Amino acid sequence: MNAFRALLTAELRILLRDRMTFFFTLLFPLIFILIFGFLMGNIGNVDRASLGVAFLADVDRALLEETIAEAGALEIVPFDSLESLEGAVAKGSVDFGTAWDGEVLRLIYDPNRVQENYAFQQVADGITNDFDLKRQGLSPPVHVEPIHVGLVAATSWFNRVVPGILAFSVLSAGLFAVSGHLTAMKERRILDRMIVTPMPPVGLLAAIAVVRLILVYVSTLITLATSVLLFDLAFDVNWFHYTVFVGCATLGTMGLGTIIALVVRRPSSAGNLANVLAMVMMFLAGIYFPVELMPAFLRILSKGLPLTHMADAMRYATGVMEMSGGQFWTTALAFLGTACVLFPILARYVVRPARQ
Amino acid sequence: MNDVLLLAKTHVVTALRERVTLFWFLIFPVFLLTILTLIFGRLGEEGEISFEISLINRDSSSATAGDFSAMIAEVFTKMGSPHIEGQKPLFSVHVPQADDDLDTFLEREEHALRRGHRAAIVVIPEGFHDAALHAVMNPSGIAQPATLRVYMSRNDVASEMATEIITHVLAEVDREILVRTGHFDPGKAIARETVWAGQDTGEIRYVDFLLPGVVLMGFFTNGLFGVPGAILFNRDRKVLRRYWVTPLSVSRYLAGFALGHLSLCVLQLVLLLLLGRFAFGATVEFAQLDAVLILILAAVTFMAFGFLIASLARTANAGMAIANILNMPMMFLSGMFFPISGLPTFLLAVVYVNPVSYLVEGLRASLGVQSSTFPSILLVIVPLGWIAASVAVAAGKLKWDVAR
Numbered sequence: 001m002n003a004f005r006a007l008l009t010a011e012l013r014i015l016l017r018d019r020m021t022f023f024f025t026l027l028f029p030l031i032f033i034l035i036f037g038f039l040m041g042n043i044g045n046v047d048r049a050s051l052g053v054a055f056l057a058d059v060d061r062a063l064l065e066e067t068i069a070e071a072g073a074l075e076i077v078p079f080d081s082l083e084s085l086e087g088a089v090a091k092g093s094v095d096f097g098t099a100w101d102g103e104v105l106r107l108i109y110d111p112n113r114v115q116e117n118y119a120f121q122q123v124a125d126g127i128t129n130d131f132d133l134k135r136q137g138l139s140p141p142v143h144v145e146p147i148h149v150g151l152v153a154a155t156s157w158f159n160r161v162v163p164g165i166l167a168f169s170v171l172s173a174g175l176f177a178v179s180g181h182l183t184a185m186k187e188r189r190i191l192d193r194m195i196v197t198p199m200p201p202v203g204l205l206a207a208i209a210v211v212r213l214i215l216v217y218v219s220t221l222i223t224l225a226t227s228v229l230l231f232d233l234a235f236d237v238n239w240f241h242y243t244v245f246v247g248c249a250t251l252g253t254m255g256l257g258t259i260i261a262l263v264v265r266r267p268s269s270a271g272n273l274a275n276v277l278a279m280v281m282m283f284l285a286g287i288y289f290p291v292e293l294m295p296a297f298l299r300i301l302s303k304g305l306p307l308t309h310m311a312d313a314m315r316y317a318t319g320v321m322e323m324s325g326g327q328f329w330t331t332a333l334a335f336l337g338t339a340c341v342l343f344p345i346l347a348r349y350v351v352r353p354a355r356q
Numbered sequence: 357m358n359d360v361l362l363l364a365k366t367h368v369v370t371a372l373r374e375r376v377t378l379f380w381f382l383i384f385p386v387f388l389l390t391i392l393t394l395i396f397g398r399l400g401e402e403g404e405i406s407f408e409i410s411l412i413n414r415d416s417s418s419a420t421a422g423d424f425s426a427m428i429a430e431v432f433t434k435m436g437s438p439h440i441e442g443q444k445p446l447f448s449v450h451v452p453q454a455d456d457d458l459d460t461f462l463e464r465e466e467h468a469l470r471r472g473h474r475a476a477i478v479v480i481p482e483g484f485h486d487a488a489l490h491a492v493m494n495p496s497g498i499a500q501p502a503t504l505r506v507y508m509s510r511n512d513v514a515s516e517m518a519t520e521i522i523t524h525v526l527a528e529v530d531r532e533i534l535v536r537t538g539h540f541d542p543g544k545a546i547a548r549e550t551v552w553a554g555q556d557t558g559e560i561r562y563v564d565f566l567l568p569g570v571v572l573m574g575f576f577t578n579g580l581f582g583v584p585g586a587i588l589f590n591r592d593r594k595v596l597r598r599y600w601v602t603p604l605s606v607s608r609y610l611a612g613f614a615l616g617h618l619s620l621c622v623l624q625l626v627l628l629l630l631l632g633r634f635a636f637g638a639t640v641e642f643a644q645l646d647a648v649l650i651l652i653l654a655a656v657t658f659m660a661f662g663f664l665i666a667s668l669a670r671t672a673n674a675g676m677a678i679a680n681i682l683n684m685p686m687m688f689l690s691g692m693f694f695p696i697s698g699l700p701t702f703l704l705a706v707v708y709v710n711p712v713s714y715l716v717e718g719l720r721a722s723l724g725v726q727s728s729t730f731p732s733i734l735l736v737i738v739p740l741g742w743i744a745a746s747v748a749v750a751a752g753k754l755k756w757d758v759a760r
Contacts, residue, residue: 020677035688038699082551090554090727092695097553104547111552111560112726113695115396122520129527132546138539140530141491142428143501144523149466149477150509157513272376279384283391292475292514293395293405296444321511322470 003199007207015211021181025215029169029223036161036288037231049120050075052094054085057102060135064100067131071123082106096120098127105131152236152319159235160321162227163314164287166220170246170314171281171307173216174253175274177208178261178346183270201347209251216250217243224318236319245313245332252335255342256306262345281307306335359604363612368619371582380581381624385574386631389566392693393636397562406444407475407518410465411451412458415484424488424533425480428504431529432478446521450474462507469509475518477507488533495539554727564640565726567632568719569692571642574624575654576687576712580679583617583662587754588672597757606756614659621655646722650735654715657739661711664746667754692716711742 015021051074055061068076077094079085085097089108095116097108107124109117133140185191194204227233257274264270282288284298285307291299302308313331315321371377411432415425436449452461468474487502506522509515534540552559590596599609625642632638642648665682669675689696689703690712699707707713718735720726728735 020673023677023681031684034703035685038703039688039694039696086551086553091729099551104549106549106551108551108553110695111554112565112691112720114560114562114565115694119520122524125524126527128546128548129531133531133534133540135546136540136544138495138534139491139501140527141488141495141501141533142424142526142530143503144519144526145503145505146519146523147505147507148510149469149507150511152511160511269376276376276379276384280387283388289395290513292512292517295394296406298391298394322472322509324471 003197004203004207007199007204008210011207011211015215021176024176025169025173026219026222028172029165029219030226032165032168033162033223033227034230036165037158037227048073048075049095049123050077050093051123052077052079052085052088052097052108054079054082054097054099056082056099059102060131061100063134064105064131067127067134068098070130071127074123096124098124150322152322156233158227158231159233160290160315161288162224162233162235163318163320164285164311166223166246166318167249167285167307167310167314168278168282168287169219169223170216170249171253171310172274172278173212173219174250174255175257175260175278176271177212177254178257180271180274182208182257182346183261183264202343205343205347209254212254213247213250217246220246238317238319241317241328242314245317245328245335248332248335248339249310249313251339251343252337253306253310255335255339255346258342258346278307281305284308285311287311309334360608360612360615363604363609364615364619367586367613367616368623370586371616371620377582377585380577381574381620382627384577385570385624385628388573389563389570389628389631390635392566392570393563397566397636405517406446406448407514407521408448408450408473409475409518409522410461410468410477411449411480412462412465412477413480414458414482415480416482423485424492424502425485428478428480428484428526428529431525435525447518466507469507469512469515472509472512472514475508475512475514476522478522479505479507481505492533492537492539495534495537560725561637561639563632563636563638564723565720566693567628567638567640568723568725569716571625571628571651572654572712572716572719573687573692574628575621575651576658577683578617578620578624579655579658579660579662580665580683580686581662581676582620583659584666584669584675584679585672586613587663587666588669588675591755591757592672594757600757617659618655621651625651640723640725642723644722647719650715650718650722653736653739654719657711657715657743660743660746660750663750663754667750667752686710686712689713690716711739714738 082099099106316323491499508519689706717728721728
């Protein structure tokens with residue numbers, strides 16, 4: 001037990017001295033949250049969109065004002081001329097605009113906001129249709145009443161992104177723990193020295209795993225707290241599910257890192273491969289844009305990625321997505337099972353003396 | 357001259373032999389262009405996206421084929437049939453079987469909706485036909501409109517999108533009903549016009565907007581990782597020391613290195629342009645003097661930036677770490693992929709000092725896919741300033757050999 005405690009202390013010291021690992025595990029998710037929170041936090045969120053309005057004639061002005069007011073929680077910004085409105089849309093001061101000259105209703109969009117214009121166009125189409133009917137003294141005979149059936153409270157798109165980033169940081173930390181740290185120890189022949197001691201390889205692995213678990217858990221908590229404090233996000237975290245899943249996922253991804261370590265022996269190459277895999281998974285697992293928007297073949301590919309399931313389970317644990325309890329526990333146990341299967345392989349084939 | 361060409365060739369061949377280099381310089385930009393175009397380039401187009409929805413008609417007030425409930429049901433049923441052979445329709449519509457209890461069916465479908473297996477459930481309520489008929493007979497708004505319930509989940513993007521499309525479809529149905537009943541005069545409908553702010557050529561296709569960004573991303577990663585990587589790893593492995601015992605001067609080494617680096621950029625550019633044009637139908641024309649000059653300026657700026665990093669790092673690993681730290685903030689806080697409006701001051705400061713911001717806007721402006729928000733002179737001055745500063749620092753600090 002003393003030996004294990006000594007190993008644990010040594011691992012902790014190594015980690016605290018390793019500024020790069022510390023930076024990438026603790027600060028990198030924060031950078032992601034800051035950039036994406038401010039940059040993309042409101043993308044496609046028409047409820048928070050601003051609509052520039054220019055009335056160039058008074059004909060039916062009251063009707064159009066009434067229609068716009070009924071269109072939703074848009075922030076309305078008045079303009080005097082079409083030119084000033086166009087300029088504001090081009091500069092991004094308002095999200096989109098509408099100008100009415102008594103005959104033509106002009107709908108103004110920023111051509112650079114290609115990912116968001118689809119949502120703005122839907123709102124503008126609704127306003128145009130309603131205004132058209134009102135001008136002829138009509139109202140729509142059929143009204144649509146959306147009913148939210150989710151058991152969890154409605155959340156913003158960025159609420160779903162944050163648990164995805166947490167899942168990504170767990171994946172990175174787990175993969176790099178083996179593919180980077182362990183293979184680096186092996187290359188520096190530190191492992192060779194440890195293996196000749198009475199300490200079994202599993203003791204070393206356990207020490208690495210415990211230290212990584214603590215670091216990853218703290219890192220996810222800091223990231224989650226930052227997102228709540230800075231972006232006013234609300235999460236209904238089930239701490240039991242959260243803690244269990246972060247633990248299982250960290251161990252599981254360390255197990256996956258074993259496969260990389262077995263395929264690529266050099267630490268720099270293993271780290272690079274882990275980096276490449278993590279980046280590809282980040283784009284395909286629906287972390288920043290929903291899987292639902294992807295073409296069918298990519299949706300199928302996405303279902304096969306561990307990060308997709310990690311992100312969903314983290315969303316469930318943080319209360320922004322519904323999932324059956326059975327599905328959550330199956331995901332968590334699958335990661336734990338991966339660790340249980342791959343850790344002996346790690347102990348047998350990775351933690352062994354380097355060939356002379 | 358031969359030694360310079362030989363060094364350039366060595367640089368290109370070495371870069372292409374390194375699988376990781378190959379991934380970041382060539383495969384990753386291609387992957388990014390492909391994935392983003394597949395996702396955002398065809399947003400909302402039928403055949404590219406398909407929603408599973410359910411339709412329940414609870415209205416038994418009128419069972420005739422011509423009633424409003426049947427008409428609404430028919431609209432969705434028709435939308436559930438493939439319009440283009442071999443492609444999925446916009447909606448795959450699930451309806452209850454004849455012997456299904458409607459409450460049980462709705463409960464089951466709600467459960468599926470919460471789990472993300474359905475995007476929406478359209479429910480035509482009891483008495484819908486009568487209410488719609490009453491509303492049509494009194495179209496001036498005296499009568500309450502007939503209400504169609506759409507069950508959806510606000511936590512599910514697919515559900516939000518499907519609901520928006522359903523609302524849009526029903527707005528069209530509303531208008532059609534009013535036209536057919538003679539209440540709405542299509543001749544008096546307002547004229548609508550779409551204006552693309554600051555753009556004379558109309559709507560920009562996503563791939564035309566994205567392609568210049570991905571090309572510059574390729575140049576950027578090439579400079580950020582490729583330059584310090586090549587210099588520092590060669591220095592740490594004492595490869596550079598071997599060069600210095602030959603008659604090769606540092607300036608000739610740099611000339612060869614720069615030529616090789618620019619060749620890699622050209623290779624990257626050609627590959628991305630071919631993919632953009634032939635796989636995704638990009639029409640943006642890069643063969644313009646302004647665009648070519650900006651591309652050269654970008655390649656040189658990022659190469660100089662790479663030398664700056666190489667001069668600040670003691671080892672190759674430290675250089676890669678600095679590059680990794682700078683990569684994401686510089687890439688995303690430049691407008692390369694997403695608009696950068698509405699940022700807080702401290703992040704705007706990063707945007708304003710970031711040379712990538714100016715090069716991205718400069719390239720898009722020269723290609724006619726974006727009007728620049730920066731004064732034109734800054735699009736050149738800021739990158740040139742970065743080149744001058746990077747060269748000055750690198751000239752003073754970059755060590756060409758490991759300490760003995």
